[in-house]
Amino acid sequence: MQHRYKNNLGLWGWLGGGRYGADRYAYALHRLSGLGILAYFLMHIFVTGTRVDGPEAWESAMHFFENPLFRLGEFLVFLAFLYHAVNGIRLVLVELGLLVGKPGLPSYPYSHSVIRQRPVLVVAMVITAVLVLFAGADFLFLTK
Amino acid sequence: MSTSKESGKMKTIVFEVLRYDPEKGGTPHLQEFTVPLHKGMTVLDGLHWIKEHEDPTLTWRSSCRMGICGSCGMFINGLPRLACTNQITHLHSDRVVIKPLPNFDIIRDLVPDLESLFDRHRSVKPYLIRRDRIEQNSPTREYFQSSEELVNYIQFAYCIKCGLCLSACPTVATSEDYTGPQALTQGWRYLADTRDEGTEEHSEELYSKHGVYRCHFAGACSQVCPKGVDPAMAIQLAKQAAFLKSMGLCKDKPGAPVTPPIDNWVSEKEIPKPPEPTVARES
Amino acid sequence: MRESRLWFWHILTAVVILFLLGLHMGIMHMGTLVQALGLGSTHPTASAEVFERSRQFFFMITYIALLGTALFHGLYGFRSILCELSLSKTLQKAIGRLCTAAGFALFLYGTYVAVRVFQMKGV
Numbered sequence: 001m002q003h004r005y006k007n008n009l010g011l012w013g014w015l016g017g018g019r020y021g022a023d024r025y026a027y028a029l030h031r032l033s034g035l036g037i038l039a040y041f042l043m044h045i046f047v048t049g050t051r052v053d054g055p056e057a058w059e060s061a062m063h064f065f066e067n068p069l070f071r072l073g074e075f076l077v078f079l080a081f082l083y084h085a086v087n088g089i090r091l092v093l094v095e096l097g098l099l100v101g102k103p104g105l106p107s108y109p110y111s112h113s114v115i116r117q118r119p120v121l122v123v124a125m126v127i128t129a130v131l132v133l134f135a136g137a138d139f140l141f142l143t144k
Numbered sequence: 145m146s147t148s149k150e151s152g153k154m155k156t157i158v159f160e161v162l163r164y165d166p167e168k169g170g171t172p173h174l175q176e177f178t179v180p181l182h183k184g185m186t187v188l189d190g191l192h193w194i195k196e197h198e199d200p201t202l203t204w205r206s207s208c209r210m211g212i213c214g215s216c217g218m219f220i221n222g223l224p225r226l227a228c229t230n231q232i233t234h235l236h237s238d239r240v241v242i243k244p245l246p247n248f249d250i251i252r253d254l255v256p257d258l259e260s261l262f263d264r265h266r267s268v269k270p271y272l273i274r275r276d277r278i279e280q281n282s283p284t285r286e287y288f289q290s291s292e293e294l295v296n297y298i299q300f301a302y303c304i305k306c307g308l309c310l311s312a313c314p315t316v317a318t319s320e321d322y323t324g325p326q327a328l329t330q331g332w333r334y335l336a337d338t339r340d341e342g343t344e345e346h347s348e349e350l351y352s353k354h355g356v357y358r359c360h361f362a363g364a365c366s367q368v369c370p371k372g373v374d375p376a377m378a379i380q381l382a383k384q385a386a387f388l389k390s391m392g393l394c395k396d397k398p399g400a401p402v403t404p405p406i407d408n409w410v411s412e413k414e415i416p417k418p419p420e421p422t423v424a425r426e427s
Numbered sequence: 428m429r430e431s432r433l434w435f436w437h438i439l440t441a442v443v444i445l446f447l448l449g450l451h452m453g454i455m456h457m458g459t460l461v462q463a464l465g466l467g468s469t470h471p472t473a474s475a476e477v478f479e480r481s482r483q484f485f486f487m488i489t490y491i492a493l494l495g496t497a498l499f500h501g502l503y504g505f506r507s508i509l510c511e512l513s514l515s516k517t518l519q520k521a522i523g524r525l526c527t528a529a530g531f532a533l534f535l536y537g538t539y540v541a542v543r544v545f546q547m548k549g550v
Contacts, residue, residue: 002167003166003169005164005166005169005249007244008246008318009247009317009318012317013247013316014317020312020362020363020364020368021363021364023361023362023363023364024363027314028314028362034504035505037501038505042533045494045536045537049540051477051478051544054547055474055475055478059474062474078452081448085445085448085449089445092442095380097383100377101377103297103336103374103377103381105298105299106299106302106371108372110369110374112369113376113377113380114367315511318513319512321513347428351428351430351431353430353519354510357433357507358507358510358511386428390431390435
């Protein structure tokens with residue numbers, strides 16, 4: 001009897017970037033931030049829905065979310081949004097084939113689309129970092 | 145060499161190779177071998193040395209030992225690579241950890257089961273499809289194609305089906321349904337070929353639920369491709385083409401016609417004659 | 428092709444969300460910047476401000492548009508992730524249907540809220 005060994009990487013395959021390029025990490029982070037935003041958004045629909053019952057209901061809902069733990073969670077969702085938005089702009093451009101270059105004759109040393117769009121990834125990450133720093137300052141300032 | 149251990153005069157390097165015996169089953173384990181290192185030695189040379197001197201049961205698949213056949217794809221020091229085109233010293237480590245390609249079943253030791261790769265490859269109908277089957281099966285002449293049109297797909301035609309991209313792809317890691325970077329690239333290779341008339345046939349798999357839209361540009365496939373095929377680019381170009389077509393910005397062109405017979409053909413320059421033989425022929 | 432159309436909407440909604448959510452987040456989270464520029468306030472969640480915004484026609488329309496586009500974009504993305512898990516064909520189909528149903532239900536609920544609050548008389 002011959003046994004085969006199943007060697008699929010599974011979830012770790014997309015979560016773990018391993019020794020692959022920065023784009024692979026950007027991909028995993030994009031998904032995680034997307035899932036985080038979606039979870040918050042679905043909850044957000046119901047929380048903001050309390051407006052229907054008038055200002056008192058809204059105030060009590062807001063009062064419930066006033067504790068620092070929720071404020072921190074909300075801030076993390078905001079950071080996820082910043083990353084997802086800026087990286088998303090890059091992905092839209094790339095996936096519409098705008099930054100990947102043109103096919104050519106393969107001559108050594110090989111270049112490829114991922115290298116060609118890498119500067120845009122760097123710029124996107126710098127913009128995200130600046131926005132995160134600003135948002136962080138804003139967050140600390142507001143919660144005082 | 146600073147990257148290898150010195151023992152006496154002979155430089156050596158430690159190979160850690162994943163072993164799996166299909167008769168016993170169970171979990172694969174790493175086995176260590178110490179291999180003498182010489183200049184220009186590839187990972188594949190190291191495996192050959194082990195099989196000759198240490199353990200004849202060590203099994204892997206290789207053939208051309210020059211990056212043409214695509215048999216010796218392995219997971220070497222954390223990245224899928226061809227064992228034959230990677231020199232040990234270029235890995236910059238005194239340990240070489242070799243595992244079979246992930247995302248494929250292990251048949252034995254370092255031998256992955258590439259059947260899923262070929263199934264995926266077949267699903268995009270990777271061959272020229274013409275409406276005129278009679279002309280295609282018994283051609284009278286060649287189809288017209290300019291060298292500019294050739295450049296649109298020739299890069300993707302260099303695929304050697306080694307399976308490295310499928311090992312690197314995060315979507316393939318979780319999805320058995322995904323068509324995968326290799327097959328999608330081959331699908332696009334025929335869509336981009338001006339001689340092809342099978343747009344519908346190739347598109348069926350390419351733009352299905354498990355086609356190009358399951359690629360999210362993690363970029364690992366292009367990073368590990370040993371032939372510069374750049375699957376990530378092919379997939380994005382396929383998305384772009386579908387987008388432009390749906391916006392009415394580009395239309396399907398008819399397949400390239402068969403070249404008409406040329407009468408009285410004269411070469412622009414005179415064709416040079418072969419040089420005189422340098423060795424006298426025996427009479 | 429169906430999947431192509433869904434994906435184009437995914438991209439299109441992404442662009443729309445970028446502007447609408449940018450506006451939303453600018454008001455809600457970049458309070459200091461917005462105020463430094465002489466616009467808005469630092470207490471965007473105070474009930475008086477919330478209800479004042481909700482009764483403006485512009486904000487009602489924006490809320491509904493953001494709700495619709497964000498639901499599609501989010502749920503399509505969610506379906507994508509689940510579709511990549513080698514689940515059975517029936518389960519995948521069920522997930523697709525469930526996402527569609529949830530999307531419509533939440534859109535109707537959110538639209539109802541936005542319109543009701545828009546119609547409310549002075550608080």
